[in-house]
Amino acid sequence: MHVAGAQPAPRLGRAIRTADGERFLAGLAGQKLRLNGCAAAAYAALYANVDVITAYPIRPYTAIMMNLSQFIADGILDAEYLHADGEHSQLSAAFGAGSCGARAFTGSSGVGVTYAYEMYSIISGARIPVQMAIADRTLDPPGDFGSEHTDALCTRDMGWLLGWAATPQEVFDKSLIAYATGEDPRVLLPQMVVQDGYFVSHIAGEVEMPPAADVDAYLPPYQLPFPLDPRRPVSHGPQIHPEQGPPLQLERARAMEDAIGVIRHKTDEFAAVFGRRYPHFVEEYLLDDAEIALVISGGHSVTCRAAVRRLREQGIKIGMARLLWIRPFPSDDLRAALRGVRAVGVVETNLGLGGASYGGILSLDVTTALYQADYERPLVTSFMAGLGGETVPVAEFGWMAGKLGEAVRRGRVEKAAHWVGFEE
Numbered sequence: 171m172h173v174a175g176a177q178p179a180p181r182l183g184r185a186i187r188t189a190d191g192e193r194f195l196a197g198l199a200g201q202k203l204r205l206n207g208c209a210a211a212a213y214a215a216l217y218a219n220v221d222v223i224t225a226y227p228i229r230p231y232t233a234i235m236m237n238l239s240q241f242i243a244d245g246i247l248d249a250e251y252l253h254a255d256g257e258h259s260q261l262s263a264a265f266g267a268g269s270c271g272a273r274a275f276t277g278s279s280g281v282g283v284t285y286a287y288e289m290y291s292i293i294s295g296a297r298i299p300v301q302m303a304i305a306d307r308t309l310d311p312p313g314d315f316g317s318e319h320t321d322a323l324c325t326r327d328m329g330w331l332l333g334w335a336a337t338p339q340e341v342f343d344k345s346l347i348a349y350a351t352g353e354d355p356r357v358l359l360p361q362m363v364v365q366d367g368y369f370v371s372h373i374a375g376e377v378e379m380p381p382a383a384d385v386d387a388y389l390p391p392y393q394l395p396f397p398l399d400p401r402r403p404v405s406h407g408p409q410i411h412p413e414q415g416p417p418l419q420l421e422r423a424r425a426m427e428d429a430i431g432v433i434r435h436k437t438d439e440f441a442a443v444f445g446r447r448y449p450h451f452v453e454e455y456l457l458d459d460a461e462i463a464l465v466i467s468g469g470h471s472v473t474c475r476a477a478v479r480r481l482r483e484q485g486i487k488i489g490m491a492r493l494l495w496i497r498p499f500p501s502d503d504l505r506a507a508l509r510g511v512r513a514v515g516v517v518e519t520n521l522g523l524g525g526a527s528y529g530g531i532l533s534l535d536v537t538t539a540l541y542q543a544d545y546e547r548p549l550v551t552s553f554m555a556g557l558g559g560e561t562v563p564v565a566e567f568g569w570m571a572g573k574l575g576e577a578v579r580r581g582r583v584e585k586a587a588h589w590v591g592f593e594e
Contacts, residue, residue, distance in 0.1 A: 187219055187382070190245040198379035205377045207370035210338040211277070211303045211363070212237030213377070214345035217385045220275040222250045222267035226260045228282040230315060230367040231305035235277065257282040261289035261302075268298035268360075269406055271397030273349070277303035279367060281310055283321040293360050294329030295422060296406055298394070299352035301345065302330075304364040305371035308559050316559020317366035319468060319520040323531050326497055329422050331361040331429060333495035334468035338375040341365050343446060344494075346389055350436045353392050357429045359422075366469035366519075368559070380444055388443045426498050433495065451500030452507045453492035456482060460489030462574040463508060463548075465536055466517040467493040470555075470562045474517070477567030488571050496532070501539035508540065513549040513574040513583070519556040529554050529587025551583040555590040566590050 187195070195217070205213065211234045215223070223242075225235040241247040250267070254260035257278050264276040278286065283304060293300055308318035319334070326332060331352055335341040341363065348361035365371055396404050410418070434450045441447035455475055457463060466474050471492045481488045491507045493500065508514060518530025527533050533552035540547050553570045556562045569590065577583045 188245055188248045191216075191247055192382070194246045195382040199381040201379045202376045203379060204374045205338050206233070206372050206374045207335070207338045207341045207365040208233035208305060208372065209237050210341040210377050211345055211365070212241070213379070214342045215275045215301075215303075216241055216247050217380070217382060218273065218275075218346065218349055218389055219391070220247075220249055221272035222252065222264065222274045224252045224254055224260045224263040224267070224274065224276045226254045226257050226278070226282065228257075228279050230307060230371040231277045231279040231282075231303060233371070234303050234305070238275075257286040258289065261286040261293065264300045264302075265289060265293045265296070265298060268293070268300045268394070269296065269398050271392075271394040271399070273392045274300045275303070276300060277305070279305050280307040280313065280321050284309065284324055287325065290325050290328035290330060295418065297358040297422075297425070298360060299349070299358055299392075300360040301349055301352065302360065302362045303345070304362055305367045306364055307367040308557070312558050314559035316368045317370075317469065317519065318557055318559060319364070320531075322362055322364045323496070323520050325362065326531070329359060329426060330497065331357075331359055331433075331495070332364065332497040333362075333493075334364045334366070335370065336469050336471050336492070338370065339377045339446075340448075341370065342377050343440065343444070343448070346385065347433070347436050347440050347448075350389050350440075351429060351432050354432050354436070355395065357425055357432050358395075359425055359429060364468070369469040369561075378446075384443050388440065430498050430500070433498075449494060451493070451495050451503040453490075453494065454507045455490040455492070457489035457491060457507055457511070459487055460511050461487040461578060462513045462515070462571060463489045463491055463511045464515050464517055464567065464570060465491045465493065465504070465508075465532070467496060467532070468519060470517065470519060473562055473564060474567055477564040477571075480564060481568060481571050486571055486575070488574075493532075496535075499535050499539065501542065504536065504539050505543050508548060509543075509545055511548045513551075513577045514540070515570050515574050516550065516552040517556075517562070517570070518552050518554050518587070519562075521557070527552050527586040529589075533587070549577050549583050551577060551585065552587045553590050554587055562590075
């Protein structure tokens with residue numbers, strides 16, 4: 171941590187784009203490019219004018235770093251590109267760069283995310299706002315190329331801002347919003363901007379390219395308040411006296427709480443600058459008169475939305491609540507979104523083996539949030555779906571709706587977790 175009362179040092183990173191980079195971005199302004207999620211993340215890092223990129227290949231995230239290395243080779247981006255010998259070294263290098271006042275960018279997928287696990291608490295505890303792009307995939311076994319959220323959710327309690335983007339455009343936008351939030355002096359926390367492997371990372375969508383000046387106004391050059399600098403010595407390090415621990419942990423906890431208001435502000439500011447307005451935390455879809463609802467995050471929400479429309483046409487009063495952020499968890503927003511709903515199904519594209527539901531992780535936060543509701547709480551069950559990188563087709567969302575309807579009629583849920591595709 172920084173020394174109390176230390177004066178801000180000059181920014182040590184790059185504040186000026188290359189001439190080729192300026193021309194390249196000027197030519198993109200106002201265009202809509204067909205990009206997959208990986209390319210969208212790379213373009214966001216280009217616009218953010220990152221100083222240091224640390225990389226180690228593991229699909230499906232690898233294409234992000236391939237794009238960035240091409241930008242550097244073409245002279246479009248002036249950044250240090252460090253190819254590590256593994257994910258632990260990769261995150262360590264990003265931590266070192268961020269500690270010196272550089273805007274650092276890194277990423278991974280699947281087992282690569284877990285291999286770097288030691289570094290997550292260290293980086294957030296030091297209050298270094300590194301950004302990590304994750305194109306998630308299922309862990310081994312089965313290690314499939316397709317999406318499963320367990321890899322990123324394994325890190326959920328390490329003090330990083332964490333949320334899923336459902337489209338390439340949202341990947342681009344969320345990367346900028348996350349940097350703006352994490353670098354805010356009230357927060358100073360690292361961020362994980364997650365996209366579903368294959369379903370978002372490798373499927374193209376339209377992404378609108380803004381003027382670089384708009385991004386620069388929204389995300390000015392970063393100045394770390396306490397960089398490692400021989401001209402102005404400060405001390406960093408995780409090994410401290412035991413009595414120093416509780417205040418530092420409380421400081422980090424309060425920073426995560428403060429991030430809620432900052433995310434609201436930065437999301438609204440983003441809308442004012444770029445014209446694309448996102449919900450602060452929860453996308454509410456057809457919830458106004460819904461009797462049952464699905465809570466979901468990530469790319470499968472696109473299919474879920476289509477399924478909800480089809481079920482509505484059949485006379486079923488169903489809605490969807492999509493979580494844009496998992497950390498900080500939006501308890502107030504979710505309670506507001508689900509007011510009046512009689513039964514809720516949490517779609518779990520992850521494993522929480524041995525937990526309270528004996529299914530996934532997400533339902534534990536959802537039920538805790540709803541427990542504090544000032545209205546009659548809905549019934550809650552969860553649905554294990556999309557595991558191992560599988561798709562979640564419209565028919566499976568229809569099956570979930572049937573289970574929720576049965577719960578409403580009986581006045582109780584059948585069980586805490588359903589394994590979709592393995593039950594009648």
